Amino acid sequence: MNKRAKIKDIALKAGVSPTTVSRALSGTGLVAEPTLSHIRAIAETLHYRPNISARNLRTQKTMSILVVVRDIGNPFYLDIFKGAESIAHDAGYSLLMANTEDDPKREADYFNMLSDGRADGMILMTGKMPLDCDLPHDISQKVVVALEMIDNVDLTHVVIDNEYASIEAIDHLVSLGHQKIAYIAGPIPEGMSVRRLAGFRHAMMADGLKLPEAYIQQGNFSYQSGERAADRLLDLPDPPTAIYTANDEMAFGAIRAAKKRGLSVPEDLSIFGFDDTYLAEAFVPALTTVRQPCLEIGRRAMTRLLAHLSGDNPDTDSIVVPTEIVIRETTAPPPQKTYHPSS
Amino acid sequence: MNKRAKIKDIALKAGVSPTTVSRALSGTGLVAEPTLSHIRAIAETLHYRPNISARNLRTQKTMSILVVVRDIGNPFYLDIFKGAESIAHDAGYSLLMANTEDDPKREADYFNMLSDGRADGMILMTGKMPLDCDLPHDISQKVVVALEMIDNVDLTHVVIDNEYASIEAIDHLVSLGHQKIAYIAGPIPEGMSVRRLAGFRHAMMADGLKLPEAYIQQGNFSYQSGERAADRLLDLPDPPTAIYTANDEMAFGAIRAAKKRGLSVPEDLSIFGFDDTYLAEAFVPALTTVRQPCLEIGRRAMTRLLAHLSGDNPDTDSIVVPTEIVIRETTAPPPQKTYHPSS
DNA sequence: ATGAAAGCGCTAACAT
DNA sequence: ATGTTAGCGCTTTCAT
Numbered sequence: 001m002n003k004r005a006k007i008k009d010i011a012l013k014a015g016v017s018p019t020t021v022s023r024a025l026s027g028t029g030l031v032a033e034p035t036l037s038h039i040r041a042i043a044e045t046l047h048y049r050p051n052i053s054a055r056n057l058r059t060q061k062t063m064s065i066l067v068v069v070r071d072i073g074n075p076f077y078l079d080i081f082k083g084a085e086s087i088a089h090d091a092g093y094s095l096l097m098a099n100t101e102d103d104p105k106r107e108a109d110y111f112n113m114l115s116d117g118r119a120d121g122m123i124l125m126t127g128k129m130p131l132d133c134d135l136p137h138d139i140s141q142k143v144v145v146a147l148e149m150i151d152n153v154d155l156t157h158v159v160i161d162n163e164y165a166s167i168e169a170i171d172h173l174v175s176l177g178h179q180k181i182a183y184i185a186g187p188i189p190e191g192m193s194v195r196r197l198a199g200f201r202h203a204m205m206a207d208g209l210k211l212p213e214a215y216i217q218q219g220n221f222s223y224q225s226g227e228r229a230a231d232r233l234l235d236l237p238d239p240p241t242a243i244y245t246a247n248d249e250m251a252f253g254a255i256r257a258a259k260k261r262g263l264s265v266p267e268d269l270s271i272f273g274f275d276d277t278y279l280a281e282a283f284v285p286a287l288t289t290v291r292q293p294c295l296e297i298g299r300r301a302m303t304r305l306l307a308h309l310s311g312d313n314p315d316t317d318s319i320v321v322p323t324e325i326v327i328r329e330t331t332a333p334p335p336q337k338t339y340h341p342s343s
Numbered sequence: 344m345n346k347r348a349k350i351k352d353i354a355l356k357a358g359v360s361p362t363t364v365s366r367a368l369s370g371t372g373l374v375a376e377p378t379l380s381h382i383r384a385i386a387e388t389l390h391y392r393p394n395i396s397a398r399n400l401r402t403q404k405t406m407s408i409l410v411v412v413r414d415i416g417n418p419f420y421l422d423i424f425k426g427a428e429s430i431a432h433d434a435g436y437s438l439l440m441a442n443t444e445d446d447p448k449r450e451a452d453y454f455n456m457l458s459d460g461r462a463d464g465m466i467l468m469t470g471k472m473p474l475d476c477d478l479p480h481d482i483s484q485k486v487v488v489a490l491e492m493i494d495n496v497d498l499t500h501v502v503i504d505n506e507y508a509s510i511e512a513i514d515h516l517v518s519l520g521h522q523k524i525a526y527i528a529g530p531i532p533e534g535m536s537v538r539r540l541a542g543f544r545h546a547m548m549a550d551g552l553k554l555p556e557a558y559i560q561q562g563n564f565s566y567q568s569g570e571r572a573a574d575r576l577l578d579l580p581d582p583p584t585a586i587y588t589a590n591d592e593m594a595f596g597a598i599r600a601a602k603k604r605g606l607s608v609p610e611d612l613s614i615f616g617f618d619d620t621y622l623a624e625a626f627v628p629a630l631t632t633v634r635q636p637c638l639e640i641g642r643r644a645m646t647r648l649l650a651h652l653s654g655d656n657p658d659t660d661s662i663v664v665p666t667e668i669v670i671r672e673t674t675a676p677p678p679q680k681t682y683h684p685s686s
Numbered sequence: 687a688t689g690a691a692a693g694c695g696c697t698a699a700c701a702t
Numbered sequence: 703a704t705g706t707t708a709g710c711g712c713t714t715t716c717a718t
Contacts, residue, residue: 006695006696007695007696007697008695008696016704016705017704017705017706018695018696018697018705019697019698019704019705019706020703020704020705022696022697022698023697023703023704026697030703030704031703031704032703032704035703035704047477049455049458049459049477050459050695050696051400051459051460051694051695051696052405052459052460052461053396053399053400053403053405053460053694053695053696054400054694054695054696054697054710055695055696055697056396056399056400056696056710057394057396057397057399057400057694057695057696057710057711057712058695058696058697058698058709058710059696059697059698059710060396060710062395062396064439067440072421072424072425072428073421073422073424073425074421075418075421075621078415078416078417078418078421079416081415081416081440082415082416082442085415085440085442089442089449094439094440094441094456094461095439095440096407096437096438096439096440097410097424097428097437097438097439097440098437099425099428099432106432112392113437115392116392116393116394116395117394117395117396118395118437134390134392223622223624223625249622249625252622252625252626252627253625255627256625256627259627278418278621279566279592279595279622281566282566282592282595282596282599283595283626283627284595284598284599284602284626284627349711349712350711350712350713351711351712359688359689360688360689360690361689361711361712361713362688362689362690362713362714363687363688363689365712365713365714366687366688366713369713373687373688374687374688375687375688378687378688393711393712394710394711394712396710396711396712397694397710397711397712397713398711398712398713399694399712400694400695400696400710400711400712401693401694401711401712401713401714402694402712402713403694
């Protein structure tokens, strides 16, 4: 094996200048036909492959995009990755995994990578801007925010309408006859949790339902916290007949809490999740939930980012992708009034 | 905002040569003390950050690693990513997501990226080598195979002992009193599926149990296929009292099949999964399963790869990481039979 | 301990 | 349509 061929070698062998070779190979359409195919043939013979670092240095691009999340171990991001990856790959871009673990140093690191030209753009899903780092001056054309909103920044956001989603969910429960509906919220004051809670309050009010404060319990998105929150709810003197949760995992926890005390889901207690994660469908009983179109979020975010990078669309207006409720097996009309749960 | 400072600017301001600046900043220890801190101070003032493309071009490195999977949407990889990322990040490397979708073209693409110097190394989890591409001559120092084995290649493998894992699982079921144990396999002839099936057969034989061929059903790792396979098993004239599955999702499907026909898990039927995926624990009932130490697999694979890249350890001997069985709520002694006395 | 000079491989301005 | 020239910003001999 010799060393790799470079443009110069091809030029020499083809009897043209390196420039012509470069032009021929990158398909600028500025090279006449006989030369073109001649060059291509030689490149083929020599197994030519461009040196990417050299190109990157010259063009000031890297053809890679940072995808920044809090926890790379969270399955929720998977479809977003997948959607973003498919768009990026088609455009010749690669995805760089960026995992902040909520560590401010890491958050800053990844922004520095952007400034350093180690990546051309970023899809930011941590819900926060970093401290202590140089933001690129053209940040609005390099960063798209997805999933979690960040207030007061002029960046494109790709998000769902958390409030509307809650209204749809509650409306469905109400249409089944539920009046005593409780909510298990995510950690406050995180933006997403706050908005979903607001949506719930809003929906309950719009439907004219009573909402005792004890009907709002807080979890941290883990199934364990959902189980504990549901325990508190079911211990209430006047427990709810339906529980709406801020994510699917807490819904799974709530199902566990119900089963533990001999309650059937959905006969004795309805459960409504949020996210339509992987396995919501496989769960027994299959979870009724709000579907977030994660593939779509990933695609839209990447599409907009690429438009920014190519200068095709500098707008930073937000993109709201629609959610839909998916009715499965964990919701049903409330039980008839009895003192004891029926078997 | 001015344009970014470069080494030359610092050199000018510090009254030294670019060479000295480079040496000072990369900590080679070849610069005397007064100069050193002087240079550092100026770099700080100018917010100097090195141009990575230039460095890459010069050093022929990129400090990034390809992580190649069949389907980036599969949650199973998450902890492997996480483990690999933590090691890589500490060493200053970034991870490039590579998603093959089982497309030979993509598989080749990612190897080409390696050859092209777009990435320094690769962790390969697709279980196959690509066709139609130039493999780097020093491939054994650039590629580590994880999770799925590839036969006849001289590359480091980081894998679990699928056979031993099956033996442990079956032994547990046997110790509970089960004799009629069926298996839902993954797609044959994929390496992983073949090995787990072999392990199951081996274990059944070792325990002296009868194994009718109908007790081995095949799925494709989806929960739906698990449900269908379990249906076939439970329709048998002499159905099993325990089902062992090649992954957790198919186990969830089997639980669904059982519930559908009014069978309780684990009272009427025991289910034993494989992987200990996310949610195995949250499932109701919580799934008894074989835990694959994915974080560890990711860490070990990356550690070895970095050792290869730095030349510290050129060995390609395989690394076998231990599994363990996790007993939760889906396994119990088989139901009593009036005419079959048991423990 | 520091500097001068060369060059990694590519592409883009500016000719012709 | 093709060539000439220059240079992206860094690191690394090789000299002093």
